[in-house]
Amino acid sequence: MTTPSSNPPGSVPRHIAIIMDGNGRWARSKGLERLSGHERGAEAVRDCVKGCRELGVEYLTLYAFSTENWQRPKSEVMGLMALLERFVTKELAELNAQGVRVEAIGHITDLPESTQKALRHAIETTAQNNKLTLVLALSYSSRVEIVDAIQEIAREVQAGKLDPSAIDAELLSRHLYTRAYPDPDLLIRTSGEMRLSNFLLWQLSYTEFYITPTLWPDFRKEELLQAVRDFGKRQRRFGGI
Numbered sequence: 001m002t003t004p005s006s007n008p009p010g011s012v013p014r015h016i017a018i019i020m021d022g023n024g025r026w027a028r029s030k031g032l033e034r035l036s037g038h039e040r041g042a043e044a045v046r047d048c049v050k051g052c053r054e055l056g057v058e059y060l061t062l063y064a065f066s067t068e069n070w071q072r073p074k075s076e077v078m079g080l081m082a083l084l085e086r087f088v089t090k091e092l093a094e095l096n097a098q099g100v101r102v103e104a105i106g107h108i109t110d111l112p113e114s115t116q117k118a119l120r121h122a123i124e125t126t127a128q129n130n131k132l133t134l135v136l137a138l139s140y141s142s143r144v145e146i147v148d149a150i151q152e153i154a155r156e157v158q159a160g161k162l163d164p165s166a167i168d169a170e171l172l173s174r175h176l177y178t179r180a181y182p183d184p185d186l187l188i189r190t191s192g193e194m195r196l197s198n199f200l201l202w203q204l205s206y207t208e209f210y211i212t213p214t215l216w217p218d219f220r221k222e223e224l225l226q227a228v229r230d231f232g233k234r235q236r237r238f239g240g241i
């Protein structure tokens with residue numbers, strides 16, 4: 001959980017979270033299959049990782065697959081899983097060379113076995129890297145994350161290890177999947193939608209938003225820089241004056 005602090009002008013966010021939206025619309029506008037949009041979206045991911053690495057961003061969390069996304073047609077879901085598997089396999093050497101540590105949040109065991117295997121391999125191979133932590137939110141639901149945390153806390157109370165009066169916001173944060181990361185400083189959402197879609201509801205309490213009409217497959221380093229410049233002009237008050 002981020003300790004409230006001021007935002008010196010021109011500062012770079014320590015943690016950027018992105019809702020990568022608009023792959024389907026991008027594909028439709030080009031008369032292509034939805035999966036082509038996701039494939040182009042993977043290129044945007046590559047570009048953004050590089051951009052974050054160059055800017056000195058420490059954490060990048062990407063909403064790659066929500067719990068709700070399981071409701072999509074099986075062909076799209078399986079195509080996305082295969083794409084993810086290809087990405088973490090093919091990009092591994094490059095991610096490693098850039099000092100990127102790959103991590104994942106969400107119910108990873110819901111993913112197909114081969115996707116899990118490729119992901120675990122990428123996580124293990126990059127575990128010692130320390131330039132940028134790339135967190136992939138997969139089969140992720142913020143409400144489920146909060147419920148999971150509450151269940152864990154309840155079990156500790158039941159076992160007599162925790163007094164209910166010791167439960168506070170800090171303690172809840174320490175039971176979330178994101179316990180090892182600071183809260184995001186900047187949230188980017190592409191395709192112009194104005195909603196959080198069950199993403200990091202707790203962690204985004206004091207985060208600055210950058211919403212752009214650009215569809216995710218067209219989002220490139222230049223616009224990332226624009227978002228970061230925009231962030232550098234914001235005055236964060238964390239509820240103070």
Ligand code: FPP
Pocket residue numbers: 020021022023024025026038039041042045062063064065066069083084087136191216
């Ligand atoms: C939302 O666009 C996007 C997703 C549900 C998937 C995001 C996945 C990628 C960008 C693929 C690669 C990811 C990684 C980490 C390699 P949408 O399909 O809902 O778009 P629409 O609202 O226009 O239909």
